[in-house]
Amino acid sequence: RKEVEQDPGPFNVPEGATVAFNCTYSNSASQSFFWYRQDCRKEPKLLMSVYSSGNEDGRFTAQLNRASQYISLLIRDSKLSDSATYHCVVNGDYKLSFGAGTTVTVRA
Amino acid sequence: NAGVMQNPRHLVRRRGQEARLRCSPMKGHSHVYWYRQLPEEGLKFMVYLQKENIIDESGMPKERFSAEFPKEGPSILRIQQVVRGDSAAYFCASSLSGGAADTQYFGPGTRLTVL
Numbered sequence: 001r002k003e004v005e006q007d008p009g010p011f012n013v014p015e016g017a018t019v020a021f022n023c024t025y026s027n028s029a030s031q032s033f034f035w036y037r038q039d040c041r042k043e044p045k046l047l048m049s050v051y052s053s054g055n056e057d058g059r060f061t062a063q064l065n066r067a068s069q070y071i072s073l074l075i076r077d078s079k080l081s082d083s084a085t086y087h088c089v090v091n092g093d094y095k096l097s098f099g100a101g102t103t104v105t106v107r108a
Numbered sequence: 109n110a111g112v113m114q115n116p117r118h119l120v121r122r123r124g125q126e127a128r129l130r131c132s133p134m135k136g137h138s139h140v141y142w143y144r145q146l147p148e149e150g151l152k153f154m155v156y157l158q159k160e161n162i163i164d165e166s167g168m169p170k171e172r173f174s175a176e177f178p179k180e181g182p183s184i185l186r187i188q189q190v191v192r193g194d195s196a197a198y199f200c201a202s203s204l205s206g207g208a209a210d211t212q213y214f215g216p217g218t219r220l221t222v223l
């Protein structure tokens with residue numbers, strides 16, 4: 001079983017739409033949770049950390065459910081520049097465990 | 109402030125040759141991590157190093173792969189006798205400390221192609 005499972009998508013949405021996707025993780029001892037964004041053939045970049053209370057950063061909202069071992073990301077008012085692959089990432093110590101990524105394409 | 113630097117960005121090797129990938133961490137960072145990404149997959153942890161020490165190499169294949177982070181100079185990931193299956197993107201990350209909550213910053217990666 002993979003440590004982090006994600007729906008690969010792709011999610012094709014029009015500009016201005018709301019898109020949401022999630023992941024599950026298998027290691028209940030995981031301590032830190034993140035969403036990383038990766039553009040085609042580039043390095044992953046930290047989008048946001050995810051906290052148990054849920055947190056928001058502009059148009060992005062992340063939720064964590066430790067009991068269900070489930071993490072979600074919601075993007076409101078999608079922009080063309082949001083087109084990317086979004087990786088769910090968990091960290092138990094120092095090793096980041098990446099999901100395979102969810103591809104989002106925002107069309108004009 | 110320079111970020112994490114990796115070179116070369118692209119590397120082509122024939123089967124059986126050696127590949128050397130270099131990583132210079134962000135200024136002030138002494139913790140370095142190497143990850144490998146195959147097409148359509150997430151990054152997979154390979155090795156974690158601090159200056160002159162390998163802390164965890166549990167993700168590294170037992171044969172042909174080695175890593176170092178000398179006192180002076182960049183971290184090196186070395187792959188001997190490369191095979192086609194080694195073709196991948198290799199990303200290096202660095203952090204200020206080694207804690208679970210510490211942000212890892214990634215370099216642009218080295219794309220290795222084995223012919």
